[in-house]
Amino acid sequence: LAKTTQPISMDSYEGQEVNITCSHNNIATNDYITWYQQFPSQGPRFIIQGYKTKVTNEVASLFIPADRKSSTLSLPRVSLSDTAVYYCLALEGSSNTGKLIFGQGTTLQVKP
Amino acid sequence: GAVVSQHPSWVICKSGTSVKIECRSLDFQATTMFWYRQFPKQSLMLMATSNEGSKATYEQGVEKDKFLINHASLTLSTLTVTSAHPEDSSFYICSARDLSRGPGTEAFFGQGTRLTVV
Numbered sequence: 001l002a003k004t005t006q007p008i009s010m011d012s013y014e015g016q017e018v019n020i021t022c023s024h025n026n027i028a029t030n031d032y033i034t035w036y037q038q039f040p041s042q043g044p045r046f047i048i049q050g051y052k053t054k055v056t057n058e059v060a061s062l063f064i065p066a067d068r069k070s071s072t073l074s075l076p077r078v079s080l081s082d083t084a085v086y087y088c089l090a091l092e093g094s095s096n097t098g099k100l101i102f103g104q105g106t107t108l109q110v111k112p
Numbered sequence: 113g114a115v116v117s118q119h120p121s122w123v124i125c126k127s128g129t130s131v132k133i134e135c136r137s138l139d140f141q142a143t144t145m146f147w148y149r150q151f152p153k154q155s156l157m158l159m160a161t162s163n164e165g166s167k168a169t170y171e172q173g174v175e176k177d178k179f180l181i182n183h184a185s186l187t188l189s190t191l192t193v194t195s196a197h198p199e200d201s202s203f204y205i206c207s208a209r210d211l212s213r214g215p216g217t218e219a220f221f222g223q224g225t226r227l228t229v230v
Contacts, residue, residue, distance in 0.1 A: 032216045043221035105188040
């Protein structure tokens with residue numbers, strides 16, 4: 001399983017764009033990069049997933065360079081409600097178990 | 113996205129008793145379900161993986177006789193904490209994937225169960 005490394009914490013202000021970078025140097029060929037958001041006392045919520053290049057949905061963008069050894073989650077114009085822990089995971093694409101191993105995550109604090 | 117429902121949301125039990133937590137996939141068939149435990153200010157720790165109709169695979173260090181997992185159908189998995197003790201107090205979260213849809217299928221998580229053993 002690919003190990004992911006993220007900054008432990010980040011601070012931002014309302015209205016700013018936030019970029020959280022994740023390192024996954026030993027990612028496997030069939031792995032997908034997946035990001036989750038977790039609020040206190042709740043289960044993680046799926047944000048976005050990609051394999052390479054750029055993926056965009058209604059809440060975020062995900063940038064994955066050609067070597068796939070890192071990825072960047074971009075949250076446009078954050079609000080106070082985006083304060084949460086963000087997890088970057090390598091989703092196994094070739095295993096029958098497909099289990100997800102969580103790293104320490106990035107605690108994002110959005111200030112007014 | 114798909115919905116995974118976990119019940120109960122919180123439970124308080126006496127030391128020595130057993131507690132069952134249910135995890136249901138409401139609008140998709142979960143070929144694989146996962147159970148996690150999360151302590152305050154920490155990340156999620158995978159406890160076990162279960163496939164429908166098969167025995168669960170436990171992560172190293174997780175006692176299979178204490179944490180009984182049953183995945184009897186494609187929409188339901190249960191975790192039973194047997195002879196619970198205060199150190200078992202934690203936030204338990206289930207997750208489900210439908211791997212029949214392909215290798216990149218995302219996992220969906222339940223809302224979690226706060227277990228307090230007194």
